[in-house]
Amino acid sequence: MAAGSPDVDTLPWLNPQRVARLQDALQARILVIDGAMGTMIQQHGLDEGDYRGERFVDGFDAAYLPEAGHVHGASCGCSHDQRGNNDLLSLTRPEIIRDIHAQYLDAGADLVETNTFNSTTISLADYGLSHLARELNEAGARLAREACDAAEARDPARPRFVIGVLGPTSRTASLSPDVNRPGFRAITFDALREAYREATDGLIDGGADLLMVETVFDTLNAKAALFAIEEAFDARGSRLPVMVSGTITDASGRTLSGQTAEAFWYSLRHARPLSIGLNCALGAKDLRVHVDVLAQIADAYVSTHPNAGLPNAFGGYDETPEDMAAVLGEFARAGLLNLVGGCCGTSPAHINAIARAVGEYPPRALPALEAA
């Protein structure tokens, strides 16, 4: 194993039997992660009222006052449009979210990602709902847990795992959003750390089997997330396996904060993640060279869950299940993969095709890594 933080490494697993089943599965085959949540929600054609449900009928949380003495009224300023706030559906339309998880599990996913990509105080501020961060993470994990438990009850031989998702937030800690003020930062490391801590605690309480710091475009944001995760583990005296997945934001093959896949791995390796990988980004074909780099150097499992190609002129994604399965099947044949799934634009049909394409190949062998 890589050298790492001794405190966290010595903590016991929160759920040792679940981790043992996960390790066994990772040794046996390439595991399949689910696909996009957004694509599936879109098909329901939900309107503003659907997003709001009863509790948020006026565009704010009727059960919450932003400060003492505040009285909600027609022009109190609390109301926000909630359409597009997909994470809120974990509270207002939980049956839709649970059913999407179930569809991915039916399609062949071993792991499903919680509907919590934007459930941090930072991202929820756009909707005036920062105070819901912990509740949404817990609810999101619980819905995924219920879907996985139901699938396992039907087929006990096959474990299904909940990945508690921590998204990147809309703020970047290492770069200025203002070209005229290069020293300016829209967010600090400590503010990110606090937000991620709250989200992490919610995900663990809701029953996540693993945590994933996902779609990392700024390594400093990821470091804040990993720091917060370690704090949460320390406070509980136990830990979960952690996955880290970055994204490539331009054709030169770098993250937004300017790192190659190799630099990305070496700057996060100290956290000893269960897996390192790449998601979203340019589509599977253009990620291959970068996944190949990770497969060669990382003493951790390697994951990828790309978009269904590049966004087209209408913001949609054009790669069919067969297209994606052909490309990712080749990744598997080349021995690059331990975990594979889909990001933006993918559907259960994509995940089913990918699962079938990679199923015949063994998982990537870890370079000099003892199973831990």
Ligand SMILES: [Zn+2]
């Ligand atoms: Zn108000």
Ligand SMILES: [Zn+2]
């Ligand atoms: Zn994506």
